[in-house]
Amino acid sequence: MLHIVDDEEIIRDSLAWLARSRNIAATSYESGQALLSALETAAGFDADGECILLDVRMPGQSGVAMFNELKSKGLLRRRPVIFLTGHGDVPMAVDMLKNGAFDFFEKPFNDNQLMDRVLQALENSRASGAEDAVQNRLEALSVREKEVLDLILAGKMNKVIADELGISMRTVEVHRAHIFDKMNVKTAVELARLLK
Structure with missing residues (x-):
């Protein structure tokens, strides 16, 4: 499941369409708080893997602040985050990658490159889920x-x-x-x- 978080509806819709064109299930959220609510009330983790596309600049809480909140609540475990930004900021990108983000894309981005990275993130998420299942059995x-x-x-x-x-x-x-x-x-x- 791809979670798309962007305050612009047209961006959310185009990313969801792009994901569906690559057979990736996607859900869109207009804010980080909407994503947070969805993750906190989710029945469990999607066995097919999960990935979050997170816009950096949004009204209210920024994508970076949301990333930090999700991380502090343990909600990023097995959910790689790919940041999207229309305002290239190399130091911020480096900081987010060091802080655990999966990747950072500047708008406008190459659609195929973005979806290729989403697929890689989903594969990492699935592999991490399998490792967790084995660990749970060992425990x-x-x-x-x-x-x-x-x-x-x-x-x-x-x-x-x-x-x-x-x-x-x-x-x-x-x-x-x-x-x-x-x-x-x-x-x-x-x-x-x-x-x-």
Whole structure:
């Protein structure tokens, strides 16, 4: 999902049309506050990835101030921001990139270059989401399951794991089954590939 934030309706409409022409779902907002409200009430993160196109200069709260507010609320996690500006300001662009912005485009911009960067940002967002899902699964493991997991990843057989941990082989098998279930894998090879 591409979130387009610009105070000019014609810009929002043209960017939304441009996104749709590249098969990118887009939603438009006339202000950063409208985006903030939408993100705070969203049911969850879009598994297809999210990206924010944010105009730098808007009445009321600027795009830079909105970026900082979204960042402080943790709403930019997995949501790369591409700034758009009609007023080129190299020091500001450098500051925003150092502060975590994905990119900075000056109007008028090349439509294809902008959409190519949006697609890259969406791909980064999806990849980050997949990493978070794996991390959440790892956090669901018990301390003992994590110990068994480490030994499985070291290529040790159930009997060796049992001996090293001082537990029965049957207990190792139970832990192994729970690990595979929680990590949503069927084999140790899949598990190793997931956690590489």
